Amino acid sequence: AQSVTQLGSHVSVSEGALVLLRCNYSSSVPPYLFWYVQYPNQGLQLLLKYTSAATLVKGINGFEAEFKKSETSFHLTKPSAHMSDAAEYFCAVTTTSGYSTLTFGKGTMLLVSP
Amino acid sequence: NAGVTQTPKFRVLKTGQSMTLLCAQDMNHEYMYWYRQDPGMGLRLIHYSVGEGTTAKGEVPDGYNVSRLKKQNFLLGLESAAPSQTSVYFCASSLRGGSGANVLTFGAGSRLTVL
Numbered sequence: 001a002q003s004v005t006q007l008g009s010h011v012s013v014s015e016g017a018l019v020l021l022r023c024n025y026s027s028s029v030p031p032y033l034f035w036y037v038q039y040p041n042q043g044l045q046l047l048l049k050y051t052s053a054a055t056l057v058k059g060i061n062g063f064e065a066e067f068k069k070s071e072t073s074f075h076l077t078k079p080s081a082h083m084s085d086a087a088e089y090f091c092a093v094t095t096t097s098g099y100s101t102l103t104f105g106k107g108t109m110l111l112v113s114p
Numbered sequence: 115n116a117g118v119t120q121t122p123k124f125r126v127l128k129t130g131q132s133m134t135l136l137c138a139q140d141m142n143h144e145y146m147y148w149y150r151q152d153p154g155m156g157l158r159l160i161h162y163s164v165g166e167g168t169t170a171k172g173e174v175p176d177g178y179n180v181s182r183l184k185k186q187n188f189l190l191g192l193e194s195a196a197p198s199q200t201s202v203y204f205c206a207s208s209l210r211g212g213s214g215a216n217v218l219t220f221g222a223g224s225r226l227t228v229l
Contacts (some may be wrong), residue, residue: 010153032216043118043204043220044157062163089155094216101147101172106156 002027002093006105014113019063019078021108023091026072033074034092034102036067044090050074061085086112116140119205120205120221127228135224137205138139143206146188147218150201155202157204163188165189202226212213 007022024028025031032051036044048059061084065076076089091105127133137146144165149157157174163182177199179191188207192199196202202225206218 034217036218041223043222044206044218046217046221049217056224100216101159101162102216104149104157106154 002095002100002103003030004091004093004103004105006089006108007092008108008109009106012108012113013059013081015083016080019076019081019085019110021089021091022074023074023076023105024072025074025091025093027093027095029095031093031095033065033067034083034094035059035063035074035076036090036092036104038088038090038107040087047076057103059078069074081110081112083112085114118205118207118219118221120203120224122224123222124225125227127192127226128227129196131195132191132193133195133226134192135203135205135226137188137190137206137207137221139186139188139207139219141207141209141219143207143219144185144210145216146182147149147206147208148178148188149191149204149206150174151204151223152201155167160190160203192226195226199226200226 003026005024031062034049035047038044048057050067058064088107092102096103121136147162148160161180166185167197181189205221
């Protein structure tokens with residue numbers, strides 16, 4: 001079984017501040033990890049993914065995430081928040097099993113203030 | 115390039131009515147999924163399909179049925195709608211599952227209200 005825990009349903013930052021969204025996973029086999037973003041009234045879009053090639057993964061819009069096996073974490077960061085980053089962010093996990101599906105966390109709403 | 119298209123976008127039902135949500139993808143993806151999104155619950159998998167003619171239960175399948183008669187279409191049915199099924203429904207597709215290629219492409223969502 002696999003699961004994802006996102007710490008904090010809401011995170012507030014000021015424009016220009018560091019963004020840190022936390023994700024911890026549980027998986028009995030090596031995981032693949034993803035971050036998706038959902039803007040208001042839209043579907044989800046892929047930000048970045050970890051597939052074991054490199055532990056530091058860079059995504060779109062200046063976001064990156066680091067896979068830390070010892071901490072079972074895959075936290076999302078961005079050095080400087082923009083107003084346009086305000087959205088809901090979802091961490092997700094799947095495994096290398098044949099018919100494994102994607103399991104999502106409950107999401108973290110990022111609020112950016114001027 | 116349309117990607118994943120869901121119809122309808124909005125629907126209001128009365129308790130006990132039935133309806134079908136249609137999902138269509140034009141990317142020749144093997145896997146298709148139906149999720150529901152509720153505040154504070156994230157996305158929960160209802161049913162999925164690993165290829166034409168196949169379906170499988172996800173995390174919250176009760177009260178829903180699905181069919182995948184054609185590779186490009188995945189239908190989600192509610193036989194007797196209940197207020198607990200008020201939600202936003204998302205269809206997604208992926209090239210395949212269980213690998214780094216398992217990147218999901220999502221539709222824009224269908225908002226269903228059951229009175």
